[in-house]
Amino acid sequence: MSSAPSGTHNFKVVLLGEGCVGKTSILLRYIEDKFNDKHLTTLQATFLNKKLNINGKRINLSIWDTAGQEKFHALGPIYYRNSNGAILVYDITDEDSFGKVKNWVKELKKMLGSDIVLVIAGNKVDLEHERTVPLEEAESYAKMVGAKHFYTSAKLNQGVEELFLELTREMVERFEQNSQTEVNRTSRVLVVEDEAPTQSSCCSGSRSN
Amino acid sequence: MEGAYDEIISDNPFFIQFKNEYSNLLQHCISQSWIICVPRIGSLNTRVFTVEDFCAHVLVPSDELPETHYSTLTEKQVTVANKVITLEVTKGLPLQSHILFEETFYTEDYIKYKVWCVETPLEPNTNVGDCAITKDYLLSINDCIDLLWTQAAGRQVLDQIELNVQQFLKKHSPLPIALAPLRDAISELYTQCLQSTLQNRRLREKCKVSKHLLENIKLSVECYMQHLLFDSLFKPICTICAYEDSHLNKKIRNMCDIQLRDLDIKKELYHAVPKAKQILSKIVTYNTVLEKVLCLKQALNAINKKDNSNNVVLLTADDLLPVFVFLLIKSSIPNWYSQLKYMKEFRFSEVGNGDCDESAFLITTLEAVIEHIQSGALAGPPNPESYYYESNLTEDNLNDNGQRKNSLTESISTCDTNSREETLEYVFDLIKANNSEQVQYLLEKNQRHLQSLQQNERSAVKFAENQDDDDDEDDDEEYETEIYQKLCHPLCSCKKCCSKISKNLLKTSPTVSSRDSHGLTPLHIASIHGKANIVEILIDMGAKINATDLNECTPLHYAASRGHQNALLLLLHSGASINQANIDKNTPLHLAVNNGHMNCIKALIYFAEHGRKNLKINCTNEHGNTPLHLAAKWGYEGIAKLLIENGAEPSLQNHNNKTAFDYAHNLKILQVLKLSTPNLYEYIHITSTEVKTLNCKTDNPVTLKLQSLKTRNNETNNVTKTVENLKRLERIFQAISYGDVKLACFYMNIKYENYANTNITTDRLSCHPLCECQLCKKTHQTISDYDINFADSNGLTALHYAARYGLDELCKILLLNNANINSSNRKGQTPLHLAALNNKIMVIRFLLDNGANINAIDLSGNTPLHDACEVGNIGATKMLLNYNPNLNMINGSEKSAIEVAKEKLHLTIIDLIEKHTNKIK
Ligand SMILES: Nc1nc2c(ncn2[C@@H]2O[C@H](COP(=O)(O)OP(=O)(O)O)[C@@H](O)[C@H]2O)c(=O)[nH]1
């Protein structure tokens, strides 16, 4: 899980949003741990690893679920620091939860700048008839802040896969841009280029961040 | 967790051939969403694969049970459970293979398919490759040592790491007490260890083949290094984090009676908490980051929800944090912050993963939990009374609590009904709301009512007795149960019956001495919540100061444990017993120390000193812990200092034979225990009124002497006074040994400032024998309070000590306070002897100038000069000679001073004495 051979991107993704908007449901839906049914450790509803291979690029996603309760809001920075991506979830039937997303966007932009890829997920589209967050508003807001917007339903398994795929692609893109423009910059994600197990290359004991 | 298997599928020869030579088949599989199994690299001998080989590794989900049942393209039946693939074979046992990991592939047009990397090929009779997979997970230091040992075929690698660590410790002793340099140094050591490990040819070859092995080797090297370093490394880390840890401890201690429901933890999780707690408490026993993180994981995994059919339900982030907060508070581990820093900063082998592994998640969660507790976002300490109210409720009616609370608070605001006013609970709520007027009004009203009723009853009873003899005074107990049977008639309203009924009702009407079902009185509640003004009112109304609740806690216990200094002082001044032990044998001082309330500790000590109360500073609780044990354990430096200055003894053992030293988990607190330089002035505001240096002189020495004699006589009769003096002497001696004249004076009740500039030659006379001026009064007090010539069991007085440690300034002060300059100890030594023995030249001069006997002999016949000659103190000898000692005196061994010097071959001294003799001649 942790060992990362050459050429693998390690990306950290956090799920943020008000309580009960469906963060945990989305995460569990995405993982659909089939071969692992009874073996799920209890932690696996809060932290998950997923290996992807997109066009020959290996990506190791680690997805962190967070607690939605307001009293834990202050702990946000501890969780999202070093993140490459954030999924901001709201419930399309709950206007307050969309307001919460806006707060998160503000906070993340302030704290992490453009280092982090944001996607916004309007969850529970199976409850379309109860929608209170206007479609156009959500989409134009997302556009304004430079985040992709997705409609998802964890219940019906709609849009979840696409959400993560798009986020991953953007993270790869962002990473490659960054490593092109700032070759010398210590990146949050370290790609170990073709690491050979010789003394010189594998023994760097310093921390990357 | 750590070191799970990974490889690059696209480099796997099996997969490469599949893609290159049977791309049509692969495309078909992809379009059908069939699963492709790839045997891990090295599990198949490299050879040319046939189409059958590939077909045997494609899994087609069955129609009925697509999650668990599959068939291969070679028509074999396959089931999957618990990450294991089971393949039915025609003959023999079914074939099994572990799924090492799953990777989701996307084609260029984003068509998804899954690849499972499997441990062994899904074909019978295939030649299994030689390179057997190494242990999948490293779970303990033993696994790590095992790996390094077996992979290198011997212990040379381990030895090399050991050598590196030893050299490192030699070079870096002591380790830096700052995080960044410490981490950098250790990081360098790790690099060095890894380099020397990979110099092992055998290991290097193997790692070239398997990246997985390399990762595990890295981790093992790190673990073994940490294992060897831990004892030297962790103390500095704790020292770096001492401040944060002690603050966190204070927060945690003050919340330690928190209950699961206070944190909104779901009821379904309650059952698992004790187990998790037990697992988590072991974290201190592990030395490596790997094991510590694993311990976190196991603790959290132990917490699982069960649904109605007893299936385990996943723990979500919403539950995880509160449960973890609870576990941390209850763990009674004194250095969580240090544990966190160690885990966070001293992992080196995971470089390159960012925060992408589970360890990072667990460590971050711990960090979040600590941050949450530290931030004070949690509601303050829970109130014992609310706990009491609810503690006897079963889980089933826990749901009602919210409602209950609401109705309680409502009743405060509306304050309407009469029936409400009749309950003690309501009074408690008023106290919490600091509504002193209402509290007083209500309690007084009820009190008056009760008194008048009692009076009525008494007369009624008298009246009844006249009429009816067999109606006895009712027992209180019977009253409640049988009240109605005692009435003339259930509906009777005669005077007697009325009083019976109303008295019964009033039993529930709260007065100042009412108690709830857990023994809490209004005074307890006021103390718990620190409502000083109400405490005062209640005391005035005659509340019982030392009332105890079911835990045998007095109001003073609560005021101390909650850090309410004002309430505490009020209680103390009203006669609260300062050393009262509760059910756990904790005194108020224990509780104040445990919860880190410096203000209350100061108040207790201050009050004891001034109220001439004996605060038992070394009192032990149920576990044999003194307050100092607690201060040391939780790392409260300031408190430990204060306790030591007031006589706390760090070397006392508790029931586990542990001293305060044993509990000190960082160097800072250890230092405090070891050499706490007393400086009381920082802590206690002794100066009540500045004593003005008036133009007055000391008392007549004769009267003073008389007084001192009188007090001494009194004291010898008074054993406790002697014991007290002995204790005090100990402290004085300690202060002297630190060279702290000020402190020594403080202990002797001598006003240091008055002497600071005193010239010894000034003749100080009292203004008048009956003078009442400040300075005289002060001196009087001094004499009556502490006998300056009091000696310990070895006969040593303060002056002896001052002489021994060379404090001439203190000698002056002591002499001005009538210290006996020639008093001898049990060996017959005078202060001058000790000064001579210790070469304290200034003291020798001072003592001799002020009438010390230069030829005093101790029990073995030695004069001070003998002593100086014996030990070879040149300066002392010179100084003594200036005062013309009798050089002919011989000691018990029939030797003169010069003979002693000759015996010891102190040539300079012989020379000095000879010269002096010549001079006299
Ligand atoms: N109808 C509907 N309900 C959903 C959906 N996703 C989640 N929920 C429900 O919303 C509630 C909260 O979901 P949860 O995942 O715990 O939200 P979280 O607090 O953000 O993690 C649960 O009762 C879910 O069953 C969805 O897509 N549609």
Ligand SMILES: [Mg+2]
């Ligand atoms: Mg959730």
